[in-house]
Amino acid sequence: MSLSATIFSSAQLTVEDFKQVILSSGGYVSSGIPHRGSISEGNSDIWLALHSKDVIEEFSDADDRQEWQDVLGDVPQVMVEINLDHTEHAKLMYLKVFLRFAKAWPCVLHDVDDSVLSCRSVLLKYKACLG
Structure with a gap:
C-alpha cells in the first residue's frame, strides 16, 4: 500500500494546468477521467490524479473541508491526489511537486503525516528534507 497526500487549490485548475506541472517535472500524463500522471526519479515514483x-464533497466530511478552507483561505475547487511509493526520495518528490503547483495557484497540502500545511510550511519541510 502506498502513502498518499492531497493538494487542494482554490483556483479552477484545468486539465492543461495539471498536465503542464507533471510534464515540466519530467513526468507522463494519460488520458481518461480522472486525469492521471506519474513522475519517476531513479527508483522512486509518485502518481497523481486530478479531481x-x-x-472533494463526495469523499470528505465537512470538518476536513473546513480545515482545508481555513488554511487555504478560500473554498477548495480542485484536488490533486498523490500516491507515493515507499522510498525516501518519493517523500521529497511530492513536496517538490506541491511547490510547483503552489507557485502558480493558491494551494494547501494534506500531507502523508495527516497534517494540513500551507505553502510556507511545505517549503520549510522541503528544505528540512534536503538537509
Missing part, C-alpha cells in the same frame, strides 16, 4: 470539487 473536481464534486469529488
Whole structure:
C-alpha cells in the first residue's frame, strides 16, 4: 500500500494546468477521467490524479473541508491526489511537486503525516528534507 497526500487549490485548475506541472517535472500524463500522471526519479515514483470539487464533497466530511478552507483561505475547487511509493526520495518528490503547483495557484497540502500545511510550511519541510 502506498502513502498518499492531497493538494487542494482554490483556483479552477484545468486539465492543461495539471498536465503542464507533471510534464515540466519530467513526468507522463494519460488520458481518461480522472486525469492521471506519474513522475519517476531513479527508483522512486509518485502518481497523481486530478479531481473536481464534486469529488472533494463526495469523499470528505465537512470538518476536513473546513480545515482545508481555513488554511487555504478560500473554498477548495480542485484536488490533486498523490500516491507515493515507499522510498525516501518519493517523500521529497511530492513536496517538490506541491511547490510547483503552489507557485502558480493558491494551494494547501494534506500531507502523508495527516497534517494540513500551507505553502510556507511545505517549503520549510522541503528544505528540512534536503538537509
